[in-house]
Amino acid sequence: MTVVAIQPSYGNPAARRHWKDTLDQEVHFAEPSRINALTPDQHTALLAAHPTGKARFWGATKAQDKNMQRLHSGDVVLFTGGNHVRGVGEVGVTFRNAAFADTMWSQDPKHGSWHNVYSLAAFQPTRIPYTEIWDLPSFNTNDNFMGLRILEGAKADEVLQGLGIETTAAALELTALESAVAAALVAGTQIIAAENLHTQETTYQRDARPVLVRRAEALLVREYTTSISSPDVQVQRLQTPAGITDLHVTGPDGTEIVEAKRSADHRFVREALAQLLDYAPHSPEPADRLTGLFPSRPADREIALLHRYGIDCVFRTTPGDFERFAASADARDHMRRAWSEA
Structure with a gap:
């Protein structure tokens, strides 16, 4: 840990x-x-x-x-x-x-x-x-x-x-786990649990390099928060058993959970989708809307993927301005039952 x-x-x-x-x-x-x-x-x-x-x-x-x-x-x-x-x-x-x-x-x-x-x-x-x-x-x-x-x-x-x-260290632990699992599968032996991999003793056999600090998502969230700021909108981050939401927004339109990503590529859209569905059941008030937030417009197929699960897509158009492609009411209502009952 x-x-x-x-x-x-x-x-x-x-x-x-x-x-x-x-x-x-x-x-x-x-x-x-x-x-x-x-x-x-x-x-x-x-x-x-x-x-x-x-x-x-x-x-x-x-x-x-x-x-x-x-x-x-x-x-x-x-x-x-x-x-x-x-x-x-x-x-x-x-x-x-x-x-x-x-x-x-x-x-x-x-x-x-x-x-x-x-x-x-x-x-x-x-x-x-x-x-x-x-x-x-x-x-x-x-x-x-x-x-x-x-x-x-x-x-x-x-x-x-x-x-x-x-x-x-975390990146090397994942690499070690990948290698251990692959070796076990090839050899037909027992797979080693992640907690039994002790990699820190050999973590630093290399010159120093930067820690990876992801700032794009934080800056995107900050800009989006400013764009929706008003006296009747409460914006916070919510600690859930599934992790910390990027934004938990409560206002006249109900409760919204927002997950920001640093790219609109397929991988990041899928990550946003999975995290939002994971967070939703843990909202103190039932979530009325789930939203993926991106720095640019995702491809049509990525927006369709979000909409299939009742998730809105919001993306940055110009500095300080965002556009929302909302999922259909039917898709959102259908998925909301799953969010609330999970």
Whole structure:
């Protein structure tokens, strides 16, 4: 289970210096002065994760010793500051070493060395406003994320899904599962369950690369929300057992669930259809309308596919403007019974 850490990292001059020195650029940990500060095991782990001898790093002082024990390879860090998530990283190697930390960062006057060190196997600069986290069901408006916060379980999953973060560890786990299932089928042996695949130990045998942070859908949802905004329309995101809806809209026309996709191609239309049908039974009020939201007009056959299941198609025409191709009333009424009875 992936842990998510919310890490304030840009709110004061010291943090901004750390950012410039060890996030804006990679650190050569294999140079003599730093190798001498590492234990043999730490050096071996870093080289296995970062064969070039370079990596991005972050650290925490003794005040965060307990929290840092909960952070491991493959976990995700949201680096925050200035009311934005300024970067998303995926943890590579974690260890405690004051001597090594002191080669990168000056000690904190109150708490000393930033000795809880972790490298980043992947890192992506971003500019995600806090409002996108506040919109998630488990968060509160005006939460400024003061101090390191560790999220686990459903709340961590909510952040990953809600912000569209796809980790390299998750991608490799899917690849490992695919390989294991294929091998078992070819050999006629038992198929290994996903939870029994332990891939994180070999996840980072490569140079660092960006974390995949999907922003197109979030930006599309934001623009569409602005276009329908009015005093009598309530727009929120809904946490369901099937996941988090992109939008749950309540207004004079009833209740609508909206699923946004970054493309109007067939694959994404099918994904939207499946997710909407999965979400619908969990709406607190019976859903009157399900809607797929796309950045451009889908092909006629894709619109027909949505309409077959009583789902509307909305797509962007020009900046701030959207067009709706509504499903027939008969198709919607027929499917609504399935949504309500599921």
